Amino acid sequence: MADPIKVVKIPIHLDFQVLAGRDYARFLTAIAEGRFVGRRCPSCKKVYVPPRGACPTCAVVMGEEVPVADRGCVTTFCVVNVPYEGQTMKLPYVYASNLLDGADIPFPHLITGIEAKDVRMGLRVKADWLPAAERKPTMESVRWFTPTGEPDAPYDSYKDHL
């Protein structure tokens, strides 16, 4: 018989249609307008960004929508050094959990405008928006977060949001 087969291709392909839902749609609509919104839980009073219909900890219907600043501080972060399939960013790059002013839950996004080795907890950052005419209801409207130059936020101001 001929040679055995050594390698086979087993591609996986899943086609989804993702429904944003009411809260995420409102969030993305605000993003297209150049602002962040969250919702506050009537029980624990925390502001979640992005907003969602129910509080994940209290399991109650979320309360009022609240505006959230497009700036805040870096809480935890990671420096990506290892290339991977589908990678678009140049290495190394930094992905951080950013606690926006007015929010209780950090928002994940890229950090640029600073060397990876200089990123630190408490670094004050702000969103870098696409020009208004180019913004759409997608997170791609916020390119990344960059340092504001303000003094670092004190640890006490974000230690309960890690």
Place this chain on the structure above:
Amino acid sequence: MKHVLVGAMGTEMIAPYVLEYTYRRSVGPVLGRFLAALREARVEGARTHSGKVIVPPTEYDPDSGEAVADMVEVGQVGVVTAWAWMGEPMRNQPLDKPFAWALVKLDGADTAMLHAVDAGSPERMASGMRVRIRWRQQREGSIRDIECFEPEAA
């Protein structure tokens, strides 16, 4: 994620999202031989030390854990042991018209293998019916070298 604004109120947002992995995997000597045989329009199974023939072959006897003894050729016709009708085929499935998923125990094998049966309608499917392999014209050493099974009577 691209966005599309739909819905009567203009508030629903739906976006397509494709999750894709272009996996390649090494198959090892047993599956490598099974797939090479498919390319030659033959089916081989693994025979265990207890004499059981497993199709598609495994490297180890699932009952004892021992390595299998050797590979043997099995028949090209077999019996449907179970089946389920696929009325609306999805992309990349064996056939693009309605078909039956079936477990087929080929003559000489002690286990059944999963494939598709081009029966035409669910009324023509029955456990116990005999089906034979329809080979693909161009074969490359893949389970898809078997295009599907068809009723032996056809």
